[in-house]
Amino acid sequence: MRVNGTCHCGAITIEGEVDPETxxxxxxxxxxxxxxxxxxxxxxxxxxxxxMNGRPATYLKTTANSGNPRVQAFCPTCGSPIYSTSPxxxxxxxxxxxxxxxxxxxxxxxxxxxxxxxxRPWVAHIGDIPHSELSTVPVSExxx
Amino acid sequence: MRxxxxxxxxxIAIEGEADPKTxxxxxxxxxxxxxxxxxRVSVxxxxxxxxxxGQPATxxxxTAASGIPRVQAFCPKCGTAIxxxxxxxxxxxxxxxxxxxxxxxxxxxxxxxxxxxxxRPWVGDIAAVxxxxxxxxx
Numbered sequence: 111m112r113v114n115g116t117c118h119c120g121a122i123t124i125e126g127e128v129d130p131e132t133x134x135x136x137x138x139x140x141x142x143x144x145x146x147x148x149x150x151x152x153x154x155x156x157x158x159x160x161x162m163n164g165r166p167a168t169y170l171k172t173t174a175n176s177g178n179p180r181v182q183a184f185c186p187t188c189g190s191p192i193y194s195t196s197p198x199x200x201x202x203x204x205x206x207x208x209x210x211x212x213x214x215x216x217x218x219x220x221x222x223x224x225x226x227x228x229x230r231p232w233v234a235h236i237g238d239i240p241h242s243e244l245s246t247v248p249v250s251e252x253x254x
Numbered sequence: 255m256r257x258x259x260x261x262x263x264x265x266i267a268i269e270g271e272a273d274p275k276t277x278x279x280x281x282x283x284x285x286x287x288x289x290x291x292x293x294r295v296s297v298x299x300x301x302x303x304x305x306x307x308g309q310p311a312t313x314x315x316x317t318a319a320s321g322i323p324r325v326q327a328f329c330p331k332c333g334t335a336i337x338x339x340x341x342x343x344x345x346x347x348x349x350x351x352x353x354x355x356x357x358x359x360x361x362x363x364x365x366x367x368x369x370x371x372x373x374r375p376w377v378g379d380i381a382a383v384x385x386x387x388x389x390x391x392x
Contacts, residue, residue: 118287118326119313135383142359143262145289146296146335146352169263169332176389184333188313189326191290191333208290215286219376223385232363234381239279241367245320 113155115212117190122164124192124207126155128218133209135220137229138175144182144191148230151209151220152194157201166192175225257299259356261334266310268336268351271303272362277353279364281373282319288326289335292374296338296350297362304349310336319369 114125132154141150166183171194174180183192190211195202209218223229232239258269276298285294310327315338318324325346327336334355339346353362367373376383 118284118315118317135380138389140262142354144332144334144354145291145294146354147289147291147294148354150289150291152290167330167333171262171332173262182333184328186311186330188288188315189311189328189333189335190288210286210288210290210292215374220380220383223380223383224389225387226385227387230359236279236364236367236380237378239364239367241279241370243369243371245282245368 111214111217113153113207113212113214113218115207117185117188117192117211119185119188119190121187122162122166122185122190122192124160124162124211126161126205126207127159128153128155128207130218131221133218133220135223136225137223137227137233138225139228140171140174142228142230148233150191151218152206153209153212153218155205155207157195157203157205160201160205170197175228255358255361257297257351257356257358257362261329261332261336261355263329263332263334265331266306266308266329266334266336268304268306268355270299270305270349270351272297272299272351274362275365277362277364279367280369281367281371281377282369283372284315284318286372286374292377293367294335295353295362295364297353297356299337299349299351301339301345301347301349304345314341319372
């Protein structure tokens with residue numbers, strides 16, 4: 111399946127070919143820290159299919175639970191995460207694209223979850239958390 | 255509640271006072287793009303209580319679903335999301351600190367979800383997605 115997307119500010123655009131069956135939730139603590147959230151969702155694109163405009167900043171992360179060093183690419187202008195891949199010259203065999211930046215994310219439903227050992231316990235019961243269709247003010251004071 | 259944390263590479267460290275009841279999941283499309291995931295989790299910290307070492311990069315986002323421009327701060331070295339705040343000079347009244355960077359994240363259970371209109375439909379049934387305690391090959 112063909113996918114494409116951009117970071118928030120548009121400095122980086124990316125496109126490639128993915129297998130929707132590889133859409134994966136990762137609950138590892140590195141993904142929690144880097145996103146500032148509870149987990150990340152990614153999908154694999156072979157390097158041979160990847161096209162990119164703009165130049166992401168990269169950070170070599172050596173602390174993975176798996177022990178594998180990983181290159182983390184993000185937009186230097188707006189901070190949006192773009193992909194992770196193995197260290198070395200481009201193109202790498204495979205890139206793990208962040209699904210949140212892809213236009214086709216409606217169609218990319220995660221097929222598996224990994225590193226649930228470190229999953230936030232509330233994630234499985236997210237439906238129980240009060241919610242609003244639009245925005246609400248977190249507490250009584252107005253949002254500024 | 256006292257909170258503290260750091261970005262992945264350690265360049266930015268942050269601490270402050272947070273009310274755990276303000277821990278909020280945001281499903282807006284901006285949070286999806288900027289986290290690369292389906293939502294983001296943040297907790298509110300008054301600017302007067304915030305201490306930070308290191309200088310984050312900032313990006314003023316003018317596309318919020320709410321219509322309000324917001325400053326987005328992230329680590330320029332490792333890309334980790336740090337906080338969002340209002341636009342302006344000096345200390346701002348409030349900072350929405352990204353919970354994933356905080357050491358106390360075990361205790362920061364979200365109390366509300368906003369912008370559910372754009373939530374990924376699978377999020378409510380996440381327990382139904384096959385899972386592994388550790389890693390499996392993609």
